[in-house]
Amino acid sequence: MEVQGRAFLQPVGTESAELVMQLQDLLADNADVQEFLTELSRMASEQLSLPDNPISCGVTVLRRKKPLTVASSDERSRTLDEVQNSYGDGPCLTALRDGAIISVAEVENETRWPDYMRAAESCDVQSILSVPMDVRNSGKAVLNLYSPRVRGFSEDSILAAQDVAEEAARALHLALKIAQLNELKDNLSAALESRTTIATAVGIIMAENRCSRETAFQILVDASSHRNTKMHTLAEGVIGRVAGDHDKAPDFDE
Template identity: 90%
Template sequence: MPDVDSGSGALLSPVDAGSAELVMQLQDLLADNADVQEFLAELSRVASVELSLPDNPISCGVTVLRRKKPLTVANSDERSRILDEVQNSYGDGPCLTALRVGAIISVPDVKTETRWPDYMRSTEACDVKSILSVPMDVRNSGKAVLNFYSSRIQGFSDESILAAQSVAEEAARALHLALKIAQLNELTDNLSAALETRTTIATAVGIIMAENRCSREKAFQILVDASSHRNTKMHTLAEGVIGRVAGDHDKAPDFDE
């Protein structure tokens, strides 16, 4: 039986890689979904299908915490979405505990579970009788966990827990890459924004130089002083200068030396 935390905080033990079919599915997901949120939504659906049986359909949610930023959540269906959101509103539960301690958290029967009593009552209202939360090792990209929900008491056998752990391990590899791609995209966007701001300010400085017949240093200081006096960002003022010259009166506040 895999190592499962039923309250002891035991660490995950290594599990062999999942099937080649699952690996291919995750690779296809990553190739088809450049956006992390879309990737997570597809991942939750794949994980749900992997663990579901004809007599035991499983709902799945994916929770990600990046650089201590707010939780990103994706879900296979409405039931898992509601339960993940409720748990986040309480600030604790199987999923958040799995994130915190890095261990599988199993709740075989929500009625007899003594941890997180408020959240357990909420799960009953959604016809959930057992829960399994499996953390994913995404290395330095953040923290992530797969949340599985079943309408059956003891809905997760030893075999299904092993399957969930295998899915989590394979998904972690793809998610790590997806998060790295997202970080690179963020850096690119930030660089583009910085270059755009720099170009706008440089253009405005050139206009001020021409209008006031002054040096670049003096023109730049005029823009700095105006930004300070008006408590307005330099980029916004620079856009106003350019807008005035271009005849865009909506973006052209009065600008005197």
């Protein structure tokens, strides 16, 4: 493999420390994972580009077998990532699946993924590098890099891309964990809201029927079963009726 010199980010020293600080700031400023990934791809593109070799960057995340989440530094990387996903295979998806670095030194002469290589050529891409990111148990992720130059990724630049991917993976792992915690908090809030609504409806049924809490709750359970309606929806109807909200579900016969 041709060695072009240390053209990219140095993996140690001041530039590496600055990268870590930038990622920390990035995470602090972007609580939303999609926004974080977009800014991460832009930052990686800046870190790994040269005046004569501008690198486009995309980040692809597969989380809990959900659809791929893609963020891009520019239109070129966004188009290529979307085309690859539509084909269902390519260097990025292979790296994501196998957990190995995939390098395409010359798009024109690459025999793997011929349809996708033609699409890459049409976007003025001559070489591709896909670097897996270790986000541990948070999912799978890969850094997708596109160069307009043949053999645009030297041995040294591949090592530099690995350094960027390694540092970015730590921040991405934390971002995904934060997203999971936010989802858990939202689910708990929804559960508490539902529980409060049901408890209020049970209190109304107790007052109206002069019955115990257990009997009132059973009335709500039976109505939910007979009407094939969620208890929370029925409870909202009971509260809405008492509050005079005619848009809520109608009352039911106890």
